[in-house]
Amino acid sequence: MFAVAGASGRVGAMTAEGLNKRGQKVRALVRSAEKGEAFANKRAEVVVVDLLDTAALTKALTGVTGAFLFLPTPPPELDFFAANEAMTTSLVAAVKAAKLQTVVFLSSIGAQHPAGTGPIVALHHAEKALAGSAKSVTFLRAASALELWAPALLDALDTSKLPVFGHAHTAYPQVGAKDVGDAAAQALEEHVPGNRVVEVAGAQNWSPEDVAVVLTSLLKQQIHAVDRPPEEEAAYHEHLGLTPARAALMAERTRANVRGLLHFAHPHDVRRGVTPLFESVAPLVA
Numbered sequence: 207m208f209a210v211a212g213a214s215g216r217v218g219a220m221t222a223e224g225l226n227k228r229g230q231k232v233r234a235l236v237r238s239a240e241k242g243e244a245f246a247n248k249r250a251e252v253v254v255v256d257l258l259d260t261a262a263l264t265k266a267l268t269g270v271t272g273a274f275l276f277l278p279t280p281p282p283e284l285d286f287f288a289a290n291e292a293m294t295t296s297l298v299a300a301v302k303a304a305k306l307q308t309v310v311f312l313s314s315i316g317a318q319h320p321a322g323t324g325p326i327v328a329l330h331h332a333e334k335a336l337a338g339s340a341k342s343v344t345f346l347r348a349a350s351a352l353e354l355w356a357p358a359l360l361d362a363l364d365t366s367k368l369p370v371f372g373h374a375h376t377a378y379p380q381v382g383a384k385d386v387g388d389a390a391a392q393a394l395e396e397h398v399p400g401n402r403v404v405e406v407a408g409a410q411n412w413s414p415e416d417v418a419v420v421l422t423s424l425l426k427q428q429i430h431a432v433d434r435p436p437e438e439e440a441a442y443h444e445h446l447g448l449t450p451a452r453a454a455l456m457a458e459r460t461r462a463n464v465r466g467l468l469h470f471a472h473p474h475d476v477r478r479g480v481t482p483l484f485e486s487v488a489p490l491v492a
Contacts, residue, residue: 220387272308324459382486385479
């Protein structure tokens, strides 16, 4: 049996589904009983647990072969890095106390860099802390999540414009939840001893213009990817509801991508998914 944290979220759900397809039993870790209802007919064991409750998390991880773990986005009122450090501390302590054999941790492209990548810096620190916590630790560095386009969709509907704070025509590594979940399920089964990095991307690199074409088809409305000045990005994220501090981190992440910091450490070994762009983006507008 494998435990899947955040099983009600996009990537967690796809990881659980990937494990089910492989004939593995799943212990779905969710924040509330309501979140666990989706697993009622999937033969999954559901455990309601707060990942910050180390004792409860240890109990939830006890008796399973391995676990898929991640850092949930902290509430907006909390300091981003302090909250992620607290979460990382809880994860590490629970993994060790539960004597887990295998851990697959959802990280990100660019996590090899200790600074300059916005929110990804928290994943760099988490990787360092989790290294050696189990016999097999895989850091699943996923390409830029296609789900990051979701907050801009309402604006796109209103304005027919998808704002791009980089280069609308430039293709770069992106990936959807299904391909990440499949890669996580595979990594859990592999149980490679020691610490390793597995990097995953979509079937090919896509540009914002490619995403706009798919959104045009899905929304039945012409959507154009439009370049915006980089200095406007933080204000745009605030407009979408982020705090100034979080908005600044997202802007730093975009600058890191433009500067080439968001690259794979082992580009020739990247695991490519098979899900078409249309199928990966479709759940965002459902």
